Amino acid sequence: MTQKLFLYNSYTREKEEFKPITPGHVGLYVCGPTVSGESHLGHARPYITFDVVNRYLQHLGYKVRYVRNITDAGHFEEEGREAEDKVAAKAQLERMEPMELVHKYTNLFHWGMRLFNNLDPSIEPTATGHIIEQIDMIRKIMDKGYAYEVNGSVYFDVKKYAAGYPYGKLSGRILEDLMETTRELDGQEEKKNKVDFALWKSAPPEHIMRWNSPWGEGFPGWHIECSAMSRKYLGETFDIHGGGMDLQFPHHESEIAQSTIAHDHAPVNYWMHNNMITINGKKMGKSYNNVIKLTELFSGNHPILEQPYHPMVVRFYILQTHYRSTLDFSNEALQASEKAFRRLWEAHELLQKLERNGDADATDKELDAKVVAFCKELDDFMNDDFNTAKVIANLFELVPVINSIKAGHISAAAISADTFGMMKIAFKTYVEDILGMQGLQMQQDSGKLDRVLSLLIEIRKDAKVRKDFATSDQIRNKLAEAGVMLKDEKDGTVTYTIE
RNA sequence: GGUCGCGUAGCCGAGUGGCUAGGCACAGGUCUGCAAAACCUGCUACAGCGGUUCGAAUCCGCUCGCGACCUCCA
Numbered sequence: 001m002t003q004k005l006f007l008y009n010s011y012t013r014e015k016e017e018f019k020p021i022t023p024g025h026v027g028l029y030v031c032g033p034t035v036s037g038e039s040h041l042g043h044a045r046p047y048i049t050f051d052v053v054n055r056y057l058q059h060l061g062y063k064v065r066y067v068r069n070i071t072d073a074g075h076f077e078e079e080g081r082e083a084e085d086k087v088a089a090k091a092q093l094e095r096m097e098p099m100e101l102v103h104k105y106t107n108l109f110h111w112g113m114r115l116f117n118n119l120d121p122s123i124e125p126t127a128t129g130h131i132i133e134q135i136d137m138i139r140k141i142m143d144k145g146y147a148y149e150v151n152g153s154v155y156f157d158v159k160k161y162a163a164g165y166p167y168g169k170l171s172g173r174i175l176e177d178l179m180e181t182t183r184e185l186d187g188q189e190e191k192k193n194k195v196d197f198a199l200w201k202s203a204p205p206e207h208i209m210r211w212n213s214p215w216g217e218g219f220p221g222w223h224i225e226c227s228a229m230s231r232k233y234l235g236e237t238f239d240i241h242g243g244g245m246d247l248q249f250p251h252h253e254s255e256i257a258q259s260t261i262a263h264d265h266a267p268v269n270y271w272m273h274n275n276m277i278t279i280n281g282k283k284m285g286k287s288y289n290n291v292i293k294l295t296e297l298f299s300g301n302h303p304i305l306e307q308p309y310h311p312m313v314v315r316f317y318i319l320q321t322h323y324r325s326t327l328d329f330s331n332e333a334l335q336a337s338e339k340a341f342r343r344l345w346e347a348h349e350l351l352q353k354l355e356r357n358g359d360a361d362a363t364d365k366e367l368d369a370k371v372v373a374f375c376k377e378l379d380d381f382m383n384d385d386f387n388t389a390k391v392i393a394n395l396f397e398l399v400p401v402i403n404s405i406k407a408g409h410i411s412a413a414a415i416s417a418d419t420f421g422m423m424k425i426a427f428k429t430y431v432e433d434i435l436g437m438q439g440l441q442m443q444q445d446s447g448k449l450d451r452v453l454s455l456l457i458e459i460r461k462d463a464k465v466r467k468d469f470a471t472s473d474q475i476r477n478k479l480a481e482a483g484v485m486l487k488d489e490k491d492g493t494v495t496y497t498i499e
Numbered sequence: 500g501g502u503c504g505c506g507u508a509g510c511c512g513a514g515u516g517g518c519u520a521g522g523c524a525c526a527g528g529u530c531u532g533c534a535a536a537a538c539c540u541g542c543u544a545c546a547g548c549g550g551u552u553c554g555a556a557u558c559c560g561c562u563c564g565c566g567a568c569c570u571c572c573a
Contacts, residue, residue, distance in 0.1 A: 030573095031573075032573095033573075034571085034572085034573095039573090040573090042572085042573055043573050044573085045573065046573045047573080049573095168502095171502085171503090171568075171569090172502055172503060172568090173501095173502070173568090173569075174501080174502075177500095177501050177502070177569080178501095178569070180500090180501080222571085243573065244572080244573030245567075245568080245573080246567075246568070246571095246572055246573065247572080247573070248568075249568060249569070250568095250569085250570090251572090273573095274573075275504095275567090276566090276567070276573075277573085278566080278567095281565065281566065282566080283566080283567065283572090284573090285571095285572055285573085286571075286572065287570090287571070287572065288572095317511090320511080320512070320513090320521085320522070321511085321512060321513085322512090322513070322514095325505090325512080325513090326504090326505080326566075326567085327511090327512090328511075328512095330510080330511075332510055332511070332523080332524090333510075333511045333512085333523085334511095335523075336510075336511060336512095336522060336523035336524080337511085337522080337523085338523095339522080339523065340521090340522045340523065341522095343522085343536095344522095346536090387513080387514095389512070389513050389514095389520090389521080390513060390514085390520075390521085392513095392521070392522080393512095393513065393520050393521035393522080394520090394521085395521095396520095396521055396522065397520090397521075400537085400538070400539090403536090403537055403538070404537080404538060406537080407530085407536095407537055407538065409529095409530095409537085409538055409539090410538095464532080467532075469532060469533070472532090472533095473532095473533075473534080476534075476535090477534095480534095480535090485535075485536095486534095486535085487535065487536060488531075488534085488535080488536090489536090490530085490531090490537085
């Protein structure tokens, strides 16, 4: 922790030096998914972004408690409920239990996270598992006079809160403006003011997810879960709260209000928000009907996808852009990322295998200095609000150096032994540990396949010695058709990559 | 309508007062039986119009275009 980390705090709208509440420790809370449906490409962004944040904080030596919730209660409107309304006897039989649905999509979410090589959070609490904590918190807020009950529902009194606290600061909202905008919302008539939000909702008879509470059967409001769970696992005030920009209002603004009243002080020191993934310039989202689900992305099974995209390619594509910029989806962009990622990864693997012998001094001082500079800058870039785009750019600056050493265009001795070692460690640390990349071939069934390919490579070699290029080309071309690319290396060996 | 943000080369995207980011594509070259890969070289942009400044893509103003949030949303 000798380095100073600066991050952009959405709350103050400034880059600030990060100072943890407890030295050496970081409490990080990130809004997790609502598991009422399949995760899509848009969801990938925050979880990859904050995975890197988590990884980097650990790299700096912090002990991170990373809490990411699963929202499995409340406002569902999809399959489960629809079946319930339609109610035919047959539908009744086929209908999914809410928990069944939640379980299915939670598993699918985990599957996606694993493929992205996201580290597991330290704690992944569910909203349904913390009903008691939520009720307790609502009680506290009521006791302090900032919430009121109507017909079994409890609402937070925003106007009262705004009179004494900076409501709207996080999202740049002005209470008067909000009061003016007209919206027809559920339960509007019950509220004192339309800006009030629900802490607890009374459940209509057909609502399956319901719990007992001091106010009757119902379910928790959307915002209270994050406040209750972050409080439980990270304390009344914690370091970093992350999430998508679209959650700034009303979700995060409400979290601040609730927690501030319940605990007498603001809950979070640093708010971080990632920007959206767009498609044709429009935000990817359920309401726009333009989502590409993760399952579709990885399989290529979607009308606008020209091909499947590997999770690592998607990860690379996301990290190539700074997290606070929008990122526009296109096949072209993903395909460019795929090529770039392969190039970077191959150079990385190559470098780890390369050795440098002989005199420890550099024969090319200028190059040596450049390499040192590129490596050292990596930390600076991360310390400047997690600029993974710049990190990747610098790694690419080093790729030709690595490849040139391998190809013999330059000697490894051009750079000093120290510099060589530094570069090796920098790649390993950054590519694998911090950016969290891994190779494209996940299925390591190499054994038999490798022997078969080795045989073919041997036959081809013989053919080449006999100058029987028809045979050698046939082997290479047919294998290429099957997705196995052969590469004649400089030193006469042959390597292959499987698509 | 309100609030906020963005407009960078063929495409994707960093940067943000002086120092050609990077990737992909494209063109030429080296290497190679050929190919692929790799390496070298080239392609030098910041929506428009004003202003501030010795100097602006970067600061300020206006105009045009786009988007996000204001409702569930990562």
